[in-house]
Amino acid sequence: MVENNDIELSEAEAEQYDRQIRLWGLESQKRLRASKVLIIGIAGLGAEIAKNVILSGVKSVCLLDNEKLKEIDLYSQFLAPPDKIGENRAEASLTRARALNPMVEITAETKSVDDLPDSYFTEYDIVCATGLKQEQLERINNACRDSNKKFLCGDVWGMYGYMFADLVDHEYSEEIVQHKAVKRSSDETEKNARETVSITVKRRAIYVPLQNALSVDWMKPEYRSRLRRGDPSYFVMKILLRFKDEYNRNPDPAKRKEDTKILLRMRDELVKELSLPAGFIVDELLLDVFGTVSGAAAVIGGVIGQEVVKAVSQREPPHNNMFFFNPVKCVGFVELYGQ
Amino acid sequence: MVARVAGVFEEKLTEAIANSKILVVGAGGIGCEILKNLVLTGFPNIEIIDLDTIDVSNLNRQFLFHKEHVGKSKAQVAKDSALSFNPNVNIVAHHDSVISNDYGVSYFKQFQIVMNALDNRVARNHVNRMCLAANVPLIETGTAGYAGQVELIKKGLTQCYECQPKAPQKTFPGCTIRNTPSEPIHCIVWAKHLFNQLFGEEDPDQDVSPDTADPEAAGEAGASALSSEGNTAGNVERKSTRAWAAETNYEPEKLFSKLFGDDIRYLLSMENLWKKRRPPTPLVWDNLPGKDNPPAQHSGLPDQRVWSVHECAQVFAASCDALQKDLKSRPDGDHLVWDKDEKSAMDFVTACANIRAHIFNIPLKSRFEIKSMAGNIIPAIATANAIVAGLAVLRAQAVLRETYRPAPVFTCALRSTIADSCLSRRRVTLTPPNPKCYVCAPKPEVGLACNLKQLTLKDLTSAFKEGLNMQAPDATVEGKGLVVLSSEPGETDHNNDKTLEEIGLNDGCALLVDDFLQNYEVRVRLQQEDEEKSWRLVTDTDAPMPAPKEEEKPANGSNGSDPKPGPSTSRTREDSDSDMEIIEEDDDEPAVKPPKRRRTEMSDEIVNLC
Numbered sequence: 001m002v003e004n005n006d007i008e009l010s011e012a013e014a015e016q017y018d019r020q021i022r023l024w025g026l027e028s029q030k031r032l033r034a035s036k037v038l039i040i041g042i043a044g045l046g047a048e049i050a051k052n053v054i055l056s057g058v059k060s061v062c063l064l065d066n067e068k069l070k071e072i073d074l075y076s077q078f079l080a081p082p083d084k085i086g087e088n089r090a091e092a093s094l095t096r097a098r099a100l101n102p103m104v105e106i107t108a109e110t111k112s113v114d115d116l117p118d119s120y121f122t123e124y125d126i127v128c129a130t131g132l133k134q135e136q137l138e139r140i141n142n143a144c145r146d147s148n149k150k151f152l153c154g155d156v157w158g159m160y161g162y163m164f165a166d167l168v169d170h171e172y173s174e175e176i177v178q179h180k181a182v183k184r185s186s187d188e189t190e191k192n193a194r195e196t197v198s199i200t201v202k203r204r205a206i207y208v209p210l211q212n213a214l215s216v217d218w219m220k221p222e223y224r225s226r227l228r229r230g231d232p233s234y235f236v237m238k239i240l241l242r243f244k245d246e247y248n249r250n251p252d253p254a255k256r257k258e259d260t261k262i263l264l265r266m267r268d269e270l271v272k273e274l275s276l277p278a279g280f281i282v283d284e285l286l287l288d289v290f291g292t293v294s295g296a297a298a299v300i301g302g303v304i305g306q307e308v309v310k311a312v313s314q315r316e317p318p319h320n321n322m323f324f325f326n327p328v329k330c331v332g333f334v335e336l337y338g339q
Numbered sequence: 340m341v342a343r344v345a346g347v348f349e350e351k352l353t354e355a356i357a358n359s360k361i362l363v364v365g366a367g368g369i370g371c372e373i374l375k376n377l378v379l380t381g382f383p384n385i386e387i388i389d390l391d392t393i394d395v396s397n398l399n400r401q402f403l404f405h406k407e408h409v410g411k412s413k414a415q416v417a418k419d420s421a422l423s424f425n426p427n428v429n430i431v432a433h434h435d436s437v438i439s440n441d442y443g444v445s446y447f448k449q450f451q452i453v454m455n456a457l458d459n460r461v462a463r464n465h466v467n468r469m470c471l472a473a474n475v476p477l478i479e480t481g482t483a484g485y486a487g488q489v490e491l492i493k494k495g496l497t498q499c500y501e502c503q504p505k506a507p508q509k510t511f512p513g514c515t516i517r518n519t520p521s522e523p524i525h526c527i528v529w530a531k532h533l534f535n536q537l538f539g540e541e542d543p544d545q546d547v548s549p550d551t552a553d554p555e556a557a558g559e560a561g562a563s564a565l566s567s568e569g570n571t572a573g574n575v576e577r578k579s580t581r582a583w584a585a586e587t588n589y590e591p592e593k594l595f596s597k598l599f600g601d602d603i604r605y606l607l608s609m610e611n612l613w614k615k616r617r618p619p620t621p622l623v624w625d626n627l628p629g630k631d632n633p634p635a636q637h638s639g640l641p642d643q644r645v646w647s648v649h650e651c652a653q654v655f656a657a658s659c660d661a662l663q664k665d666l667k668s669r670p671d672g673d674h675l676v677w678d679k680d681e682k683s684a685m686d687f688v689t690a691c692a693n694i695r696a697h698i699f700n701i702p703l704k705s706r707f708e709i710k711s712m713a714g715n716i717i718p719a720i721a722t723a724n725a726i727v728a729g730l731a732v733l734r735a736q737a738v739l740r741e742t743y744r745p746a747p748v749f750t751c752a753l754r755s756t757i758a759d760s761c762l763s764r765r766r767v768t769l770t771p772p773n774p775k776c777y778v779c780a781p782k783p784e785v786g787l788a789c790n791l792k793q794l795t796l797k798d799l800t801s802a803f804k805e806g807l808n809m810q811a812p813d814a815t816v817e818g819k820g821l822v823v824l825s826s827e828p829g830e831t832d833h834n835n836d837k838t839l840e841e842i843g844l845n846d847g848c849a850l851l852v853d854d855f856l857q858n859y860e861v862r863v864r865l866q867q868e869d870e871e872k873s874w875r876l877v878t879d880t881d882a883p884m885p886a887p888k889e890e891e892k893p894a895n896g897s898n899g900s901d902p903k904p905g906p907s908t909s910r911t912r913e914d915s916d917s918d919m920e921i922i923e924e925d926d927d928e929p930a931v932k933p934p935k936r937r938r939t940e941m942s943d944e945i946v947n948l949c
Contacts, residue, residue: 014640018396022711023484023718026639048725055399055721072344075379078424099405101398158347159733253346291347294379295736298372298729306485306722316485330733 009033013103017057028313032058035312038124040064040113040140041131042089044076044292045156048301049128049308050097051079056309060105062124063097065090066112072253076156076292118143126150126311128304134214134241141166141210150311153210154304155240157250157289159327161300162237165307165319166207172314173200205320212338213321214238218274231333232281233324235274239266239281240289253290260287284328299325299332348736355739360384360449364437364466365456366413367391368719369480371403372728373454378421378428380732386450388433388442389414394680400721438465438810444858447473451742452735454478456728460505464778464808465857467492467500471779472858476738480731484718487727489734494779495772502773504878517550519612523696523704527713530691531677533598534684536580537589538662538675547580547598549605555612589663591656592624599694600624619698627652628697642707648697651690658687679714688713777807777878783861786877788868791844797835800824802874807861809854817849817862826855839865 009029014021021029035058039050042065054061069080069089079093090108097106109116113129113136121127121143129137130153137153144151145168154163175198216223243259243266244250251259263286271281303323310318321339325332348356361382363373366389377385391413393404403420404413412434422430435441438461447453447469455477457463463479470477470492477492479500492499515521516529532545587593603621606612629647637644646654661683666675677684689706692713696703710716777785787802794802803812803824811826823842825831834842844850846867853860866877 008638009640011641014642015395016398018399019716019719020399021640022716023720026643051402052721052725055402057399074425075344075347075381078375078379081423082426100402102406159736253344256346287349291344293347293733293736294376295729295731295733298376298725299733302722302725302729305725306720309720309722327733330730330737 013057016101016103020056024309024313024315028309028315029057031313032056032309034059035125036060036062036123037308037312038062038064038121038127040127040129042077042079042093043067043073043131044294044297045130045154045161045301045304046128047077047079047093048297049130049304050093051100052301052305053128053308054097054100054104054106056305057101058104058308058312060107061097062107062109063090063093064109064111064113066110072291076294076297113140118146122147122149124149126152126308128308129153130155133244134210135245138209138211138214144168145209151210152304152307152311154300154323155237156292156297156300157240158291159288159293159296159325160233160236160240160285161296161325162233163300163304163307163319163323164210164213165311165321166209167205167311167318167320168207170205170207170311170314170318171202172205172310172317173202174315174317175200203317205318206339207321208338214241214338216337218276227277227280230280231324231326231329232285233326233333234322234335234337235267235270235276235281236285236289237324239263239270239286242266242270251290256290259290263289282328285326288327296325296327303332351743352736352740355742356380356382356736359451359739361386361735362447362450362453363387363456364453364462365389365458366401366403366417366432367397367456367458368400368721368724369482369728369731370413370456371401371417372724373456373480373731374403374417374421374430375424376728376732377735378425378430380736381425382428382735384429386431386433387414387417388435388437389417390434390436396680400719400724402721437462440856442469443856444469444472447475450475452476452478452738454480454731454735456480456731461808463500465810468778468808468854468857468859470494471499478731478734478738480727482719482723482727484720485723487723489727489730491734491738498770498772499776499779501778502770502776513544513546514550514553514555517546517548518553518606518609519555519616520695520699520701521616523692523701523709524712526692526695526699526701527688527709529695530688531713533580533691534662534675534677534687537584537594537659538666539677540674541579541581549602549609551609553609553612589659591659594659595622595624595652595655595694598691599698603698617700619700622648622694622698624652640707642710643705645703645705646690646693648694648703651693651697654686655690655694658683658690662687679710679716685710685713775878777861777876778859783859784864785861786864786866787874788866788871788877789839789874790869790871791839791846791865791867793872794839794874795836796824796831796839796842798874799839800835803852803863806874806876807852807863809852809859810856812852812854814850814852814863816844817851823850824852 009017009026013033017029037053037058037060039046039053039061042050042063046063046065050061050063065088067089069077069085069087069092071085073080073089074082077089077093079096080089081092081096084092088108088110090110094106094108113132121140127140127144127149129140129151132140132153141151141153145166148168150168150170151166152163155161177196177198180197218224218227240251243263251263264283267281267286270276271278303319307318310316319334320336322337323332323334345353347353359382361377361384363370363377363385366374366387370387370389374385374387389412393401393408393411393413393416395406395409397404398406401413403417408416412432414432414434418430418432422428453466453470453475455463455466457466467477467479471494474494477500479490479492481488491497511525511528515525516532520526520529529547533547535542535545536547583597584594599622603619607618607621627649629649632647634644634647634650662675665683675684677688679685685706689709692709693703704712772779774780777783785807787806789802799814800812803809803814812824813822813826814824815822822831823844844865846865848865850863850865851860852863
């Protein structure tokens, strides 16, 4: 994992990162400063992740994207200025990304992930992939896994979004607050003679690759029982990944009507295939999955950004292994799949 | 923008966004993020208010600001940065306090939604009332470390921000601060009081000299102490610290000898205090611990190294000197205001707190830690703010959708919280208004317990301002129409020093108190309580009210100054986007820490995940 850097923080760093050092400590900040992050897909979600990771003060961030900036991107992609439509999305985002934090080294890569060798991805300490197809995600995940590198991915469709994490075999420390009696003199009451002390404990979390999480056997009783109390967000992700696979694009706002029909049909197929209860995946969940809605990108990008910080600083329990945001209920939650 | 691109939202939502006008209160961590989301989503009319200017320590999360913006208006720079994302929207920036006559009820009425991104309770309470009066939905947000919260407040439908009593901010008894500190925070509060006594606004509630009226020291203290001390320290009690310091020309060595020598010896003479406590040890300037030892090897930030007592004394001398020069350079009658980001002010408090801690055998702290405690710094990170702001804007969309489609959105997810980036939802999401809320009830009412024989009209004014969070209260006696208190300058000032009894108010009598700006009226019942030294709000619920606790013990006559009733003084504004209650996660510690077990909510069941 990230080499711990022994070089002390400069005064400028201490000043700028003051409020977060007070939360996660100096050691975490040093680990962040030593880590190299790759962000794939610089649309709305990629921009949110990049902002959060750059602000945290990592060593370097590479923005990888082979697509051109489109008008629709501007409704959630705030790193690329409106006058750069038609230019490469990663390159168009460089100036503003650098302005967020001049202490972070920021580069752009314009190749397609398909044209890059496995060894490219494993040069980074952590990879965050957005906007890719399932097959591409699994390939990069496996490459990272083989080199014991961390992998996160996620996507936002309209107001809906998800995140997946594979931190392989992850060791981290967690601070636990304990109450200790510290009576200094007899007149002190019980209450003010108690002091909270925080102790740090080491923990370990084992992750599974994306393919395990995506190929859950819903006939198994442990998963079957989740359906009864369950939230259908996992299946919304499945449907949208299938859509992308089949049509080689995301649902298109300009084809709202046609694409909604397709999505509902795909939903019915999935329900049949996995023998899900009828009415489990309500229509409403598939109506707001067009474009990238800024608020949803902020939520998922915030969650992924925070997981990057937790993963490289090896502090605080990271999410294991999926996070979903359900816009109908306006609620997000973590669930473990495929273990 | 999005709202105008067909197909991203359903048509009616696109239309509702295009016709909306939104007010964002606060351009800090959450405010920047909210503004970005609104602008990108295509909300065409936005106003943003913030009175603050940009500081370096904001830059780790307030991403609309960069280094070159330090010192500039947050609202203005946020507006300029946000416009570069979408030049087609109309943003009005106000570098101003939201608590002002310029932003009255009619101002609030022009908005479809108000979004709060504030860092203090006073402003939150105020905006809450303005939104209730204007009947505009309010989306209230806050974060603290990894945790955060979004709540929708709608008159008559949900709780208002003040329906549930908030825990009072922590205060310490005066005698603990002045006589018997036992924790680092006691010494820090003392050091801040000392700063004000020497350089800041003098406040009798912030006395730093030994408190001879400490009930524990009862009786013998004064006599034996005075006889043994004589006049050596220049009358420990009778002269104000400021006057004495000025006479000695703020000479650090003399100040040191009085504060950390003479005053401590005086405390030692109050023998009752030390029967069960370890007595303090007075210090001598020339012979301080750590004088001959070089500082130990230190790794970490320079500010994280704990200074020796000798070093503290050096810093004390240097900072005293700098502060005194600063004070002298100002016009007569002007004073300094303590600020954690002001080097000398922070150095002074660190040094004094640590020297006093050493004297009382309390562990010393680093400047870094003392800054957190003295400045009430609540850690803040980009990600938590981003998540909360994302939720807030999605919630705003849901509110607009509600105007044309009464959806279950309103009743099923009124509150979202995040803890450690894990959002979750309360089981019962709609919390109806508290019918006894003294703010949003149809006929608001609250009791005020006080000693009518002692409480003056001036104290009553501060009770209304600080306890009821009013800006300019007017009060009349119910049924009689007699004006007791007028917000017009001069009208009732001549009564300021009269007690409530003297102006004819008695137990059980009710006042109608109103604040014109907030369009808020409350009936206040007076309750005579002989024991009450200050005042206290009494609500019908048993829960504690955010009334101030008394800080100073009574010291009738003995110190030459009468006890001043009123709220405590050791509170400061928090430096954060916080001041929220963490609603979710039934953990016992609603703190910055993430919950130990992750929970998720699926329809109506809570499940443990790992």
